[in-house]
Amino acid sequence: DTGVSQNPRHKITKRGQNVTFRCDPISEHNRLYWYRQTLGQGPEFLTYFQNEAQLEKSRLLSDRFSAERPKGSFSTLEIQRTEQGDSAMYLCASSLVSGRVSEAFFGQGTRLTVV
């Protein structure tokens, strides 16, 4: 399968713990996005990378959140000191930006439950 891969698919953690999610984009894609989707809502943009550079962060991304994309390949999203409000589906998407329109391909997401 050469699509966007996210691990783990599910994560249950206790409040106050740190968690890290991984996203492996489609190999030739230079853009990588993180979105958060809560129940009954559409995905909300968190941050994106152009190769290894993090170019934009949403104000939704508090100081407890950090994302990296070393070497412009896979990306990690870490949440420190998790809170119950962090419970959501975290979606990763990648695209190849070339020309006007670039289609974003999504992974299956990581569902985080903070108890």
Add this chain to the structure above:
Amino acid sequence: AQTVTQSQPEMSVQEAETVTLSCTYDTSESDYYLFWYKQPPSRQMILVIRQEAYKQQNATENRFSVNFQKAAKSFSLKISDSQLGDAAMYFCAYRTTGTASKLTFGTGTRLQVTL
């Protein structure tokens, strides 16, 4: 800021019938893209159809077509000859032509397909 509104939380259609999902958006931009994404249960989001705002002609992809009314800022999705596999959450999304290419999603419409 751009906003996307989907006013139908749930819709139902009989197999082989036609259904239309509504979407309105708000933007001050003149050039942008609009998308419909499908999110089946426990599966990744996939692109159904996209429309470039500068194109007058409505996009079509097999059984899927859109009614794009730029002045009214309306972007509805018509699914013809509905199939059981069409059952999913459908999200309308907006994207500027800027470098970020991030998507702004609506809250989604859950489509049920009945026999």
